Amino acid sequence: MVQLLTPEGQRVEHPDYPLDISDDEIAALYRDLVLVRRIDTEAIALQRQGELGLWASLLGQEAAQIGAGRALKQQDMSFPTYREHGVAWCRDVDPLTLLGLYRGTNLGGWDPSSNNFNLYTIVIGAQTLHATGYAMGVVRDGAVGTGDPDRDTAVLAFFGDGASSQGDVNEAFVWAGAGNLPVVFFCQNNQWAISEPVERQSRVPLYQRSSGFGFPGVRVDGNDVLGCLAVTRKALDDARSAQGPTLVEAYTYRMNPHTTNDDPRRYRLGSEAETWKLKDPIERVRAYLTREAKIEPTFFADIDAEAKKLAEHVRAGCRELADPTPESLFDNVHVTMPDELRTQRTEFTEFLAEVNS
Amino acid sequence: MVQLLTPEGQRVEHPDYPLDISDDEIAALYRDLVLVRRIDTEAIALQRQGELGLWASLLGQEAAQIGAGRALKQQDMSFPTYREHGVAWCRDVDPLTLLGLYRGTNLGGWDPSSNNFNLYTIVIGAQTLHATGYAMGVVRDGAVGTGDPDRDTAVLAFFGDGASSQGDVNEAFVWAGAGNLPVVFFCQNNQWAISEPVERQSRVPLYQRSSGFGFPGVRVDGNDVLGCLAVTRKALDDARSAQGPTLVEAYTYRMNPHTTNDDPRRYRLGSEAETWKLKDPIERVRAYLTREAKIEPTFFADIDAEAKKLAEHVRAGCRELADPTPESLFDNVHVTMPDELRTQRTEFTEFLAEVNS
Amino acid sequence: MAKALNDGLRKALEDDPKVVIMGEDVGKLGGVFRITDGLQKDFGEDRVIDTPLAESGIIGTAVGLAIRGYRPVCEIQFDGFVFPAFDQIVSQVAKFHNRSAGLVKMPITIRIPFGGGIGAVEHHSESIETYFAHTAGLKVVSCSNPSDAYWMIQEAVADDDPVIFCEPKRLYHAAKAEIDEAPTPLYQARVVRPGRDVTVVAYGPTVSTALESANVAAEDGIELEVIDLRSMSPLDMPTVLESVRRTGRLIVVHEAPHSFGVGAEVAARVMEAAFYSLEAPVLRVTGYDTPYPPSRLEHEWLPNLDRLLDTVDKILEY
């Protein structure tokens, strides 16, 4: 398992993943980690207050998501599941954008190409094929292996340990391997697929899955943001330079229930989370910064203040996310609305007028 | 690649796959090989004469199928694709039984439990999950790892190189690996999936696929009946004794068109088949027997005579496979026929009576 | 209804040692809706199986178990996740008995929490029944109350044919009801409220909408006869026709999108068998021909009291 920062906050080296990173950059990562955790905390609170219908928490997985997300270049494309709020952050997606689907005011509704961040995908594994197809497009556009750092493009596909069992994910591996496509598969092995431990999906470590499809796999400490950054960066570099796909397994832990609907006491011991708490992705960076880096004395307080402001933005913004109008039910089913659907809409509008009159 | 008999008919040893086999037994395998090839030849002729609608030839794959088929014990279950006529033979399935579906008189219509040989499955890969589920049943029946040679049961699932790309096949690997199930996946890599070479499916050898699912894979010379027998026997033994699954890749070649409908001149060079002809699965056994074994002088002639008789059986029997009656359209859709279907049948029968009157 | 299903499944496990339950999170967790709560504890991991996360695998291995003589009860976690298993269901489960000339049985029950109204995210509110009803070889049923839930699940599991068992998830935690002493035959519809003016055919989640509408309509002196279809395939047409011949008017209600749904089939059959009895066209109150909407709009999209009453007015105008 690749690790560049120990739980105690010690920088360590790994021969395959040298990481030349300044303390300022590490501090920036720290800021990311704290802020996305805050978004998450806030969203959970909003769900409790009935402002969101559901939330899938990223708690414990911040390092995996920030490490992976910060490894992306502008032109790279990313395909999240429903939990990659941290990656969204790295892609400059306003957290409010993510809330609509959990609030039930839309089904996502953002433009994947605005921030090169695809819509959340709820059907487990489906997005890995989309990522792979997108990578086929990248190749066809001649945007791989040219050596031009602003042109060469990689694709990053997220999925979970549970998802590794889906046919679609394995078909994505087939395509990516056989086609040598510029796609990196980033598996957050958070040990659980709802109530099922990863052992139900595989008796060998998941990073090994790719070798039989003809491309390398690597396990990284998913609670180590530096490790995740370095490993993903290398994998994306390989992809961009036409070296083909990589599977990254970020070994981490889902600290919270699967979603706000879930009750993990039914299937796992609280002590497990206690153990993992010792490996917290944020604490280790804080320890490192405190001990090793020359940071402004106000650094941590500043970030806390920023987090507070962000939280307010999320809270206020969420409440303002308006319900869609009933008539919008019929929008965007097709690019060109068929007459028969137009008729349904007319009848619906007439009915509404009648009921409301 | 495991090989126990060279194309020239030399017995060679492999440390992992010792095979204690008498010349009589080898002679028996030779007989199998010759007879199944004859069934195949005959079926192709029947298709040309319009007696069959289609045929999927096994030419070139006899050794893989006989080796695998003869490794099965009575109680083992087998799940073929649509091409395993040689395995059917080993399971004592009358070749005529196989013809119905290719003639269009039925959809298979045999009882999988009579000979522990499942119905042919046409949807690529689907049967690998059936085999895996069957293996779950075997485990639940306590028929694995007991040490009782007549009780312990393994399952053998056949599939092709093309099929290795299907989600279902990879899901079967997930289940088998995670569940340590008594199933052996036998892939006949005949180099082609219709017009697509195996490189379209994978850039690494297919036997490597299983390692990432947590179980071993082995490549065997698929034109070497002894190698296939030894490797499959070992894999089945492991399965029966609760050692879990194995993937066997039998490296072979589809000498004929994909089916009688296909025209391989459009996508491969004839010279390829010429090269593979030198590795013919039957010739090498004949060479071995001729040179090394004490066989009756009439041995080859006897088998040829037997093949001739078998061919007659196939020819005559095929022509006698009667068309099903129109009324049978409604049979066996359900165990209990719903009234609405009964009504459809009644109307149909009345209609037929009318038209024929 | 959750409790009734749980009791029914428990009974099924007790009655036949070949019954196994399988699906995602059905074991320790007892399913995301707790329908299988406690069953793994009581019957063991061999009989209540937490599977890997792959629906095609769940159904495909169930087929193999059936070949080996088992009677699998598969849970699909949510309606929208049955599609990865679609191939195994329509090409294997539905056809295997036929392919084998009747020599192999496929006594597989596929339980699917279906329909909307629970404020869920995408893919968690789909109505999937029509896909299966259009597939020969499958039977498709839905329960609308706890008593039916208790009995129908047992009948489905005991049936030697494959059954798609659609559970109206929004009724899982609806008020408790008495369990009937004996089951109604599985493929039989039931008149749940007699009436003389308009027949309303519903199933699963929309039965309660229909009953509610009948109460309101009754205040205006309009008597709706509500039929709970219970089985969408086969369709118990005699029960429906007997009613429509009396009322002359039929409305079909379902959540599934309007077009090519169960409503169309019922309408076509009624027209064919009771052409001269119809005083109005069969009307349908259904979901619209759009993807299931974001949850804030779902109650506009779903058939509801107002829409049904409005349609009652319309059909009486003929």
Place this chain on the structure above:
Amino acid sequence: MAKALNDGLRKALEDDPKVVIMGEDVGKLGGVFRITDGLQKDFGEDRVIDTPLAESGIIGTAVGLAIRGYRPVCEIQFDGFVFPAFDQIVSQVAKFHNRSAGLVKMPITIRIPFGGGIGAVEHHSESIETYFAHTAGLKVVSCSNPSDAYWMIQEAVADDDPVIFCEPKRLYHAAKAEIDEAPTPLYQARVVRPGRDVTVVAYGPTVSTALESANVAAEDGIELEVIDLRSMSPLDMPTVLESVRRTGRLIVVHEAPHSFGVGAEVAARVMEAAFYSLEAPVLRVTGYDTPYPPSRLEHEWLPNLDRLLDTVDKILEY
């Protein structure tokens, strides 16, 4: 028709560099039906792609290509093999545009050789149109003659919405026909033979059966009006209704199983919109509610001349 489709695809590849063709064996072989014959040779392996053998992968990667701005034309080798891709089609292709609030287009065409009559083995003769017609977000069309094949495939590829393009495989090598100078709009039905007595609605492979029946019926002085639906979703009801209002009688013909098929929807809509014009119930001549039979029986199972004429007699008795 094979030639017309090939020409149409060639034109589509020429007209838009973003068009890519993908599927099993579509490249060097030109597809098992040779519909893509020569296209890889002329447009290169980047535009005519032999994919791995996995249908979910074909459609799933097509979705990704569409997100990247491509316009994929996917071939499913045979109707029965579309089911492994069902999830990607109904949950992704059909819904992506909607999920993105209209910001992403899914201009994907899925070509499926469909229907029976070619003496094939299991899974090679399925009628899959209704599954997709019942799925909001998809459009479903079928061509019945070479001229439509040529134009419709181009219109489908040019459409910014996903289109399920059902090709009646048994007509691939039917007699050549003239290609019209200009296309008919894709989602418009066409009266292919006018008549006053009974309207017969058909699509794809059954149009020729309907026309043949019309010829025979005409000898008895019965004039059938044959409508080629061309699009099953959306349905061009104005064309159908205009006809039925004149004839008062409607028969729908399709190969797909009887129940929950296109016939039911057309019947239900016609009843609703033309209730008082109908002099008889809408009747259906279809496949039976059984799995597609072994090929030796397929001509008994499929709608044919005799069954259609018999139904014409029946509908005239009302």
